[in-house]
Amino acid sequence: MTRRFWMTGAAVCAAALAVPGAAQQQTGAQAGNFRLNDQDGKVVELGKFRGKTVVLEWHNPECPFVRKHYDSGNMQKTQAAAQAQGAVWLTINSAAPGKQGYQSFASAKTLVAKDGIKASHYLLDSKGVVGRGYAAKTTPQMVIIDPAGVLVYQGGIDDKASSKKEDIPNARNHVLAALGEMKAGKPVSVKETRSYGCSVKYDGVS
Amino acid sequence: MPMPFLRYVLMIVACLAAMPLMAQTPPTHIAASLIAESDTPAAGKTVTLALAMKPAKTWHGYWANPGDAGLGPTFKWTLPAGATAGEAQFPVPHTLLIAGLMNYVYEGDYAHLFTITLPAGLAAGTKLTIALEADWLACTAEVCVPESGTFSIPLIVGNGAVTAMRKGQFDRWRAALAKPLGSAAHYQVSGGTIRFGIPLPASATVGKVTFFPLTDGAIDYAAPQIVRRNGDLLTVETKAKGSAGELKAVEGVISLGEGMGLSLSATPGAVPAGGTILGETAGAQSSDGLAVTLALSFGAALLGGLLLNIMPCVFPILSLKALSLAKAGGDERTVRREALAYTAGVVLVCVALGVALLALRAGGSAVGWAFQLQDPRVILILLLLTSAIAFNLSGLFELGTLSFGNRLAAHKGTSGAFWTGALAAFIATPCTGPFMGAALGAALVLPTAAAITIFAGLGLGLALPFLLLGFVPALRRRLPKPGAWMDSFRRILSIPMFLTALGLAWILGRQSGVNGMTLGLMAALLLGFALWWLGRRQSAGGRGWIALIPALAAIAAIIVAIPRTPAMAQETAGGMLAAEAFSAQRLAALQAEGRPVFVYFTADWCLTCKVNEKTAIEREDVAAAFKGKQVAVLVGDWTDGDAEIGRFIETHGRSGVPLYLYYRSGAAPEILPQVLTAERLMALAV
Numbered sequence: 021m022t023r024r025f026w027m028t029g030a031a032v033c034a035a036a037l038a039v040p041g042a043a044q045q046q047t048g049a050q051a052g053n054f055r056l057n058d059q060d061g062k063v064v065e066l067g068k069f070r071g072k073t074v075v076l077e078w079h080n081p082e083c084p085f086v087r088k089h090y091d092s093g094n095m096q097k098t099q100a101a102a103q104a105q106g107a108v109w110l111t112i113n114s115a116a117p118g119k120q121g122y123q124s125f126a127s128a129k130t131l132v133a134k135d136g137i138k139a140s141h142y143l144l145d146s147k148g149v150v151g152r153g154y155a156a157k158t159t160p161q162m163v164i165i166d167p168a169g170v171l172v173y174q175g176g177i178d179d180k181a182s183s184k185k186e187d188i189p190n191a192r193n194h195v196l197a198a199l200g201e202m203k204a205g206k207p208v209s210v211k212e213t214r215s216y217g218c219s220v221k222y223d224g225v226s
Numbered sequence: 227m228p229m230p231f232l233r234y235v236l237m238i239v240a241c242l243a244a245m246p247l248m249a250q251t252p253p254t255h256i257a258a259s260l261i262a263e264s265d266t267p268a269a270g271k272t273v274t275l276a277l278a279m280k281p282a283k284t285w286h287g288y289w290a291n292p293g294d295a296g297l298g299p300t301f302k303w304t305l306p307a308g309a310t311a312g313e314a315q316f317p318v319p320h321t322l323l324i325a326g327l328m329n330y331v332y333e334g335d336y337a338h339l340f341t342i343t344l345p346a347g348l349a350a351g352t353k354l355t356i357a358l359e360a361d362w363l364a365c366t367a368e369v370c371v372p373e374s375g376t377f378s379i380p381l382i383v384g385n386g387a388v389t390a391m392r393k394g395q396f397d398r399w400r401a402a403l404a405k406p407l408g409s410a411a412h413y414q415v416s417g418g419t420i421r422f423g424i425p426l427p428a429s430a431t432v433g434k435v436t437f438f439p440l441t442d443g444a445i446d447y448a449a450p451q452i453v454r455r456n457g458d459l460l461t462v463e464t465k466a467k468g469s470a471g472e473l474k475a476v477e478g479v480i481s482l483g484e485g486m487g488l489s490l491s492a493t494p495g496a497v498p499a500g501g502t503i504l505g506e507t508a509g510a511q512s513s514d515g516l517a518v519t520l521a522l523s524f525g526a527a528l529l530g531g532l533l534l535n536i537m538p539c540v541f542p543i544l545s546l547k548a549l550s551l552a553k554a555g556g557d558e559r560t561v562r563r564e565a566l567a568y569t570a571g572v573v574l575v576c577v578a579l580g581v582a583l584l585a586l587r588a589g590g591s592a593v594g595w596a597f598q599l600q601d602p603r604v605i606l607i608l609l610l611l612t613s614a615i616a617f618n619l620s621g622l623f624e625l626g627t628l629s630f631g632n633r634l635a636a637h638k639g640t641s642g643a644f645w646t647g648a649l650a651a652f653i654a655t656p657c658t659g660p661f662m663g664a665a666l667g668a669a670l671v672l673p674t675a676a677a678i679t680i681f682a683g684l685g686l687g688l689a690l691p692f693l694l695l696g697f698v699p700a701l702r703r704r705l706p707k708p709g710a711w712m713d714s715f716r717r718i719l720s721i722p723m724f725l726t727a728l729g730l731a732w733i734l735g736r737q738s739g740v741n742g743m744t745l746g747l748m749a750a751l752l753l754g755f756a757l758w759w760l761g762r763r764q765s766a767g768g769r770g771w772i773a774l775i776p777a778l779a780a781i782a783a784i785i786v787a788i789p790r791t792p793a794m795a796q797e798t799a800g801g802m803l804a805a806e807a808f809s810a811q812r813l814a815a816l817q818a819e820g821r822p823v824f825v826y827f828t829a830d831w832c833l834t835c836k837v838n839e840k841t842a843i844e845r846e847d848v849a850a851a852f853k854g855k856q857v858a859v860l861v862g863d864w865t866d867g868d869a870e871i872g873r874f875i876e877t878h879g880r881s882g883v884p885l886y887l888y889y890r891s892g893a894a895p896e897i898l899p900q901v902l903t904a905e906r907l908m909a910l911a912v
Contacts, residue, residue: 084370
């Protein structure tokens with residue numbers, strides 16, 4: 021029992037260490053490193069992308085707010101634009117097993133193909149460690165990390181908090197705007213916004 | 227995996243069950259309907275419309291600020307030319323924490339209210355079509371569904387009549403809205419925490435307090451909130467968001483429990499820390515208040531336990547035991563083990579006594595007699611207890627004698643020492659009674675943790691000298707001899723006890739007036755007589771406890787009879803102005819009599835109101851001036867958001883209290899300033 025106890029303890033500590041700060045990431049500071057499996061079971065580590073811009077997107081395929089941006093093609097368009105600029109796009113699913121939107125390796129692969137998700141990797145965070153470490157509260161929720169590993173933007177995908185596709189053309193896409201500014205060598209003007217959408221379906225009742 | 231499978235089956239069953247319903251009503255999980263308070267609103271006047279929301283079981287809708295996730299509703303009106311719609315009014319929300327994410331929601335039926343202002347000059351009988359497009363998010367703990375509805379309501383310009391049914395319905399909805407606080411609130415951000423200071427009279431009662439910010443970026447929604455009351459200030463302290471320092475103001479609603487809430491706008495400013503912690507978070511989240519109580523009660527109990535050692539019946543046991551230790555000499559390890567065993571025995575018995583007492587207390591509160599210091603009966607019992615203890619210490623009577631000190635000391639070995647300790651604490655109870663009694667009294671009114679600490683401290687204090695003797699051999703020879711000095715010391719100890727009784731008598735006087743205090747002192751005197759008589763019998767060799775029965779019966783009668791409400795003149799209904807309760811009918815009747823009328827509206831939670839009442843209204847000079855001019859006074863209490871009063875206040879262009887009106891006969895009322903002075907009031911009645 022004691023052996024198992026200590027092993028579990030060590031595992032918990034390791035998980036906590038994986039995301040320094042383990043509560044919230046500060047805009048303008050180094051983004052916490054993490055390691056997750058993608059849809060192919062491949063280990064993906066944030067720190068390995070140093071030198072490139074990285075976009076994180078929290079995802080739940082069944083959330084109506086996520087559907088707004090996928091069914092309209094808005095998110096895929098943003099993903100393609102980011103990648104055309106040389107950025108790495110990591111879509112992260114922090115839903116716990118049994119909760120809405122949870123994906124296994126197999127279902128995630130099907131989902132990426134079906135929705136035409138143009139992410140570099142679809143990452144599975146079913147324990148919610150990375151989601152909580154980045155204080156991801158909603159789907160969608162976005163984070164941009166610059167080539168030096170500094171977090172330069174966190175918040176919503178755009179400034180029209182609604183579930184209606186019709187609002188997309190009139191909205192400011194915060195990710196495209198920030199990427200554009202970064203490409204032009206300018207500082208990101210809007211660094212933090214309020215994200216909107218469904219709650220991230222973490223494990224646990226309360 | 228059987229679980230997801232079962233879920234799918236259930237989902238299909240649920241869909242099938244819902245199908246006939248879906249045919250008739252729009253498929254929303256929150257059923258919405260638009261209702262007008264009056265179907266025949268008057269031109270140039272306002273009419274209130276409600277979007278009534280009925281969430282299905284397990285579903286919830288969102289407040290204007292949804293919290294960590296979710297989305298507030300949006301409303302778009304299509305109105306006849308010239309008509310305007312006010313902002314949506316939201317009922318006070320409640321919290322729903324799901325997997326660490328905070329949601330500000332409504333789980334039961336609720337309604338958004340809107341004030342529509344119609345243009346003047348519309349002919350009666352004109353048909354008006356008012357349409358609303360509303361979007362809202364319906365969620366369970368698992369899923370969210372964006373829902374929307376288009377509603378239109380045909381209204382005919384008329385006299386603004388409201389049916390009794392609609393009136394009742396809308397009054398209930400209005401009562402659920404947040405009321406304006408009416409005073410300036412502040413907040414202070416420092417070191418990652420934000421503290422809101424909200425003026426609230428110390429006399430206002432509150433339930434579970436939660437601050438709901440409308441302004442995003444001020445607080446971490448899911449962080450626990452520590453609520454304190456500090457006189458006329460209620461403070462809410464919680465984790466600040468990083469951007470909180472840059473805000474100019476934080477708007478929000480402070481919920482005071484049971485659907486009661488006050489809307490406010492807080493601006494940056496100093497907010498004092500400290501105060502009494504309220505609510506559930508007190509134990510776990512912020513322990514400093516409780517820690518101080520615990521440390522204080524433990525310290526006092528330890529001191530009390532130490533004093534117990536020089537009580538005439540305990541000291542001989544101790545000194546005999548110490549002598550035997552000194553004689554045993556040699557093996558220091560055995561001596562130490564005995565000292566520890568003795569300590570364990572004493573502390574365990576004391577804690578067991580405490581647990582037994584707390585069990586009794588829990589049983590008592592279960593059947594309805596809670597021990598509260600606000601209850602004068604509890605104060606009277608404590609007064610009698612301390613008086614009895616003081617009489618005992620001063621030597622008026624004895625609590626039985628102990629003759630088995632020798633036998634106790636005769637025990638040998640570690641287990642012997644443990645039982646010696648246990649017996650010293652337990653069998654010596656009659657003698658240790660005075661201090662046990664004080665601990666008992668304190669334990670009855672303190673929180674459980676503090677009560678247990680008191681008993682543990684008492685035990686540790688009692689065992690401490692012996693523990694020292696065990697570990698410091700040099701002390702054993704220095705031990706003072708038992709003698710007459712112990713008796714004198716006991717008499718001296720009665721002085722602080724009498725002082726305590728005096729203090730309690732004063733509290734009793736504050737709570738139930740001069741009559742109550744006199745009754746209490748009479749009970750104490752009766753007790754003194756009975757105990758004195760008992761002491762006489764004891765010194766004559768008799769027992770005489772029976773003599774206490776009639777005295778105790780008389781005392782019990784006094785405890786029952788003690789007045790429970792303070793007899794303070796100003797606080798009685800009506801006050802010195804002989805104010806009557808407000809009603810529109812009474813106001814009309816008084817005006818018909820041709821009398822000038824001063825009407826004021828107040829609420830228990832309104833600090834400005836209470837300050838005005840104390841400094842400007844409830845004054846003898848004002849009362850005299852009003853009396854001289856036959857000014858009638860009506861007071862409306864809006865504490866519970868009475869709908870009739872709410873409507874009356876609104877017709878005078880205000881949204882909340884305080885409101886002061888002065889009616890001269892035959893003239894429109896004069897609205898007086900919100901900050902009143904007695905001079906201003908007296909100037910009215912000339």
